Amino acid sequence: MDEVKFGGQLITRLMDHLCERLPGCRGAGLSVWPDGAVLRAVGVARELDQAQVDGQEGPLVEASRDERQVTGQVGGLDVVAVPGSWGDGGPVVLTVYLDHPPRLEDLKAIEEIEPLVATAAAVVEFCAGEVLRADQMVRMVQHRRYIEQAKGLLMGARPCPPGDAFELLVRASQHANVKLRDISMALVLVASGELEDADDMTMPPQIAFDTARRLWGAVNL
Structure with a gap:
């Protein structure tokens, strides 16, 4: 370009x-x-x-x-x-x-x-x-980081390229009707037990954790 x-x-x-x-x-x-x-x-x-x-x-x-x-x-x-x-x-x-x-x-x-x-x-x-405040910008970056972390976990558990890992997250999100960021955050917590900057974030709903556990279990068979 x-x-x-x-x-x-x-x-x-x-x-x-x-x-x-x-x-x-x-x-x-x-x-x-x-x-x-x-x-x-x-x-x-x-x-x-x-x-x-x-x-x-x-x-x-x-x-x-x-x-x-x-x-x-x-x-x-x-x-x-x-x-x-x-x-x-x-x-x-x-x-x-x-x-x-x-x-x-x-x-x-x-x-x-x-x-x-x-x-x-x-x-x-x-x-x-001045519609998007600094704290909103930080949350946007955090959401993206969690998605990238979740992709990395899937790529490690089931060797695959980034696009395939992202597709797994998207399919899980669509199937459970749960936000992509919530699935990603829940998967990081399910897989690692901790979440960076968790004190500043709203925790995902229970359905996100249930879906993340099923997804994590499936890729680790």
Whole structure:
């Protein structure tokens, strides 16, 4: 990618880069719901993100409400909606529109780019308006660290690449209807018995621990 100034242009270029990496990608967007704002969008996401925000339904809304990755269909296209940073207006959701059901390689590419897009959005769109406080930024980083720790545990227990470990977490999250961050935190606690900065975090619900124990048991058979 060419050099660009840090700002809205960077977010757009990151989404353009994601679309270029994914064969059959028709667009990508970044939105906040229920705040009701489409922050950035390229391709068909300009129209389809706004339609979901206005209609208050669809994968974008589900991902924001449940704070977990959601797949579905909008406008005849397959959609992957991934919630990222958490601000007062709700999670920032990255939507990716494909002309085919998402494949493992698609999810891997989204996993690599999404943290960059979400972090850039948090700094550019939120911090500038003082909507995202410093403590919220710290929690966002903590959530991501727990997800990475959980992936590392799965990769060690069941030798596999990062994308496969992430897919295991996502499937467990979707099957139990539990937030990805909660599954990840619970898995770290189940596997290691401790959680860094636990005193500053809200503990996951019991269903997250039950799901994490089943997942940890399955990969250690």
